[in-house]
Amino acid sequence: GEFGVVLPQGIRHIVERLPDILEDHENALPGSLRQLMQRLMEHFKELDRQVVELEREIQQWHRSNEDSCRLAEIPGVGPLTATALVASVGDAKNFSNGRQMAAWLGLVPRQHSSGGKPTLLGISKRGDGYLRTLLIHGARSMVRVVESKTDPSADWLKGLLARRHTNVAVVAQANKTARIAWALLAHGTKFRPDYTPDVTVA
Template identity: 65%
Template sequence: MKIVTLGIDLAKTVFAIHGVDERGKVVLKKQLRREQMAAFFANLPHCLIGMEACGSAHYWARKLQEYGHTVRLIAPQFVKPYVKSNKNDAADAEAICEAVGRPNMRFVPIKNCDQQAILSIHRARQGFVKARTAQGNQIRGLLSEYGITIPQGISYISKRIPEILEDAENGLPGIFRQLIDQLGRHLKELDRQVEVLESQIQAWHQESEASKKLAQVPGIGPITASALVATIGDAKNFENGRQIAAWLGLVPRQHSSGGKPTLLGMSKRGDTYLRTLLIHGARSVIWHAQRKPGTGDWLTNLVARRNKNIAAVALANKNARIVWALLAHDREFRNDYAVA
């Protein structure tokens, strides 16, 4: 029997395979080791293959596409309802096989190597930023035990440490001074690592026409633009701007029943990193708009009647829709654009 649809439960070493024919009858259930995957799928007739969007999924999707197969990646939360009874590798593969054949299933776009590379730099930068913040908070907390306070802001720590170490009248023990000096050097090294990765992101941004196009939108800089381009890929995978805003979790959660709509707070679905960048960019636009009245009628009126946090999310939602319009229709951003 010819295999029409096949589900793969990805793993580190052993992969579970589940295949069905055009009538949905099971014709293949087996396990393959990693070194057997290439030979098996190279000799398998072309079919539809589904996988969960997890670790190494994009690599295997590109690999199987080279053999002529049609590959679809599914978010794990959409596969879970199809798992019957207890969870195991075979049951997961069967659930993936069933989910990928559903006509209304949503799929994750497959990323190419360049997209994965720039996103890896973003993730590494994010890790260094978190480590830098934690290191700064540790230094601030240790100094507070000796009655020395430092104003908020990571920049104040590097400025104040030399003054604190040179002050012979603050009563700090010698061993503690050595510790603060060591932690200060570590903080500078983390800061240097962040700058190096940001320069790599800037270089990639300058080479990407789509990224430079998005950076023209107020509230979107090179870091946000490059992350959006690399994550979204082909914007035509989304039907409209509302879908991409919902995909980023910038819309209200809904809990409606009996014909009565009930909207809650932000859904916070999707990529937390992208959503955070868009909201922080929106906060910056609001901060500047309040100091320059008349810069934007819609934003000014929104801030006047609603909380700043709500206004920031609303502006981030609007920017997400603009991003879709620019990428999907290959347009340039116009600040004076108005619907006819």
């Protein structure tokens, strides 16, 4: 900005416009700054190449892993989240139930009990922050398109959005996704969008 060169925010604008700026010898950029920016640009291109290569490897691993493919059938879970879950969770039977795995991910509210009355606080944010972030991003994508869906899971999310703040609903959906993932991994089953749990009346 000090040399009269201003770009909009975002990596895409830098990639698209920086080469022309560096080649423009009529602007006031000093030669040393041009060289530095050129080096940074080359470094960025190399990092971008490595990201593409790693994404290709993740896709190959995902397609060759049965558990990962089954997890990717869950709405809001793509290959990146599925592979990360399979790699990090290992044997899902180490968790007694889906709530334990959700708690391990930091997606279960902390509790404070007094006089026999439990009070739910904010989510703990303990556990695996990377996996939690992936699940929350997936849940946020579900919230954006939920109005166009008609399955039972979408009806549950719509009802939650009607009475709670969007961010609360997003975390609740991420929690639910983690529990579904545990069920698929622990029992070796496939995702069923029309599934409704059996309710036993005592």
